[in-house]
Amino acid sequence: MAQKIQDKIEELPEIYSDFEKSADELKKFSACKIGCADCCTYVGNVDITTMEGIVIQNCLETFEKKVKSGIKKKLDKNKAERERGVLARCAFLKKEDNTCRIYDIRPFSCRRIYSIKQCNQSQPVVHRQAIELADYTISKMQQLDDTGYSGHMSFILYLLDKSGFRKTYMGGKFNPGKIMNFGKGHGIIINRFVKSKGLSYNTVYSYEKVLY
Ligand code: SF4
Numbered sequence: 001m002a003q004k005i006q007d008k009i010e011e012l013p014e015i016y017s018d019f020e021k022s023a024d025e026l027k028k029f030s031a032c033k034i035g036c037a038d039c040c041t042y043v044g045n046v047d048i049t050t051m052e053g054i055v056i057q058n059c060l061e062t063f064e065k066k067v068k069s070g071i072k073k074k075l076d077k078n079k080a081e082r083e084r085g086v087l088a089r090c091a092f093l094k095k096e097d098n099t100c101r102i103y104d105i106r107p108f109s110c111r112r113i114y115s116i117k118q119c120n121q122s123q124p125v126v127h128r129q130a131i132e133l134a135d136y137t138i139s140k141m142q143q144l145d146d147t148g149y150s151g152h153m154s155f156i157l158y159l160l161d162k163s164g165f166r167k168t169y170m171g172g173k174f175n176p177g178k179i180m181n182f183g184k185g186h187g188i189i190i191n192r193f194v195k196s197k198g199l200s201y202n203t204v205y206s207y208e209k210v211l212y
């Protein structure tokens, strides 16, 4: 019998934790600090899987009404900006102090990012090995979420807001034809069709091999 979506979602913390353990030595070089959020503003392209979208939606439901409606408006704005190819400030980034409203459950796209020097509106400088580990982690999530999709956070949350899509997904059914037009126009990835990445967390990297 196919694994239920909720059971798959419960595997996410372990997948995140496996990445953190593997990338720990590399992340010691990180220049990131609280309130530094260019990666959530100028250079970020926060893609999520549908599993992560459900986690975010469930979290949104716990917010007070006013905060929730403010975030929803920002997500609509994000979607429109992304459709025009504009880099959008994340809807979950707090204006007051540049911190993340959903930090504890933030998606993997946010967990993978760090930089060995302050970004100052440029791309983060990340170890090549961390990029490989992150790509492998995404591949693992996509294999697990094999009736789901990946794409920009505002697009995936938009889809999950549609009751028909959500019902099909939560029911474990796979029907990509239903979102074909939206998917093509918004760069949505069908997880099942992504080739798995061959890498193991047991790969040992020595610092001599570290490239910046
Ligand atoms: S990745 Fe860059 S912008 Fe983001 S917290 Fe780290 S240093 Fe700051």
Ligand code: SF4
Binding pocket: 039, 040, 044, 046, 090, 091, 092, 093, 094, 099, 100, 101, 102, 103, 106, 107, 110
């Ligand atoms: S979810 Fe949080 S960590 Fe991720 S981009 Fe948005 S504000 Fe930044």
